[in-house]
């Protein structure tokens with residue numbers, strides 16, 4: 001089985017499987033430097049995924065113990081999951097953007113019960129029916145995946161050149177999918193001579209065939225009213241202006257024409273916001289709105305976890321519409337319903 005793909009110019013990819021997930025795998029990029037390979041993301045923390053990562057590095061002519069550093073695009077467990085194991089095996093540094101590093105620290109301090117009650121309160125406020133909230137009130141055994149993520153050794157600063165001796169890899173902060181998501185711009189000529197400015201490791205920010213999940217930033221202690229969809233749309237424009245010759249995303253496959261993909265995603269969200277405004281002719285809670293939105297299958301067939309994610313996505317769109325002055329909460333409604341202005 002081929003486990004490493006050569007993208008030329010000292011960049012290879014290893015497909016690290018994500019167990020029981022339709023996305024299938026995370027593309028972990030292996031970037032050669034003068035001090036040893038640097039990984040962009042590490043993959044899900046699972047024994048099989050670890051074995052695949054190790055086999056992939058061997059196929060690249062190196063080994064986990066040789067890794068010099070780990071740059072993580074964002075804190076999600078399919079990206080940051082194996083960072084601690086790589087660090088243990090190699091002594092590599094691990095770096096994340098400060099906003100996602102803060103989530104990692106907070107997650108490590110949060111007990112599972114606290115997390116469940118936070119989710120229950122949040123869903124109740126969004127108008128979720130009792131049968132959806134009830135399972136969160138019954139404590140369950142075991143930890144949530146990703147509830148003990150590795151604290152980073154360094155924090156990524158927007159615009160900086162990262163510590164990749166002999167390479168030029170610049171961090172571009174692209175909040176939206178998470179508050180500290182970063183894309184990484186390899187400011188070197190494309191090895192195949194494709195026109196454009198270098199290559200972009202896009203994480204989950206820009207994927208060729210799917211629109212990444214944009215929900216509310218999960219934060220049990222912070223009451224700041226954030227606008228993740230607004231952040232995401234701004235970050236898309238930031239990336240569109242970079243005009244990279246090729247995009248190396250964390251899922252699916254590499255692609256060209258980043259500006260075209262950015263336009264398609266901007267149009268997708270414009271269309272979606274317009275569709276939601278039409279639905280908000282009658283006042284709707286986030287839950288009721290999510291029930292009426294279009295998903296990859298009918299609402300009745302959406303599994304439990306996907307419904308929770310869908311409501312968060314509805315909330316981030318409502319946040320945007322409120323911020324744009326196109327929708328408003330209905331005074332006195334409880335749970336709060338929103339209507340178009």
Ligand SMILES: [Zn+2]
Pocket residue numbers: 074076177204
């Ligand atoms: Zn993600």
Ligand SMILES: [Zn+2]
Pocket residue numbers: 076078079204250251
């Ligand atoms: Zn991902």
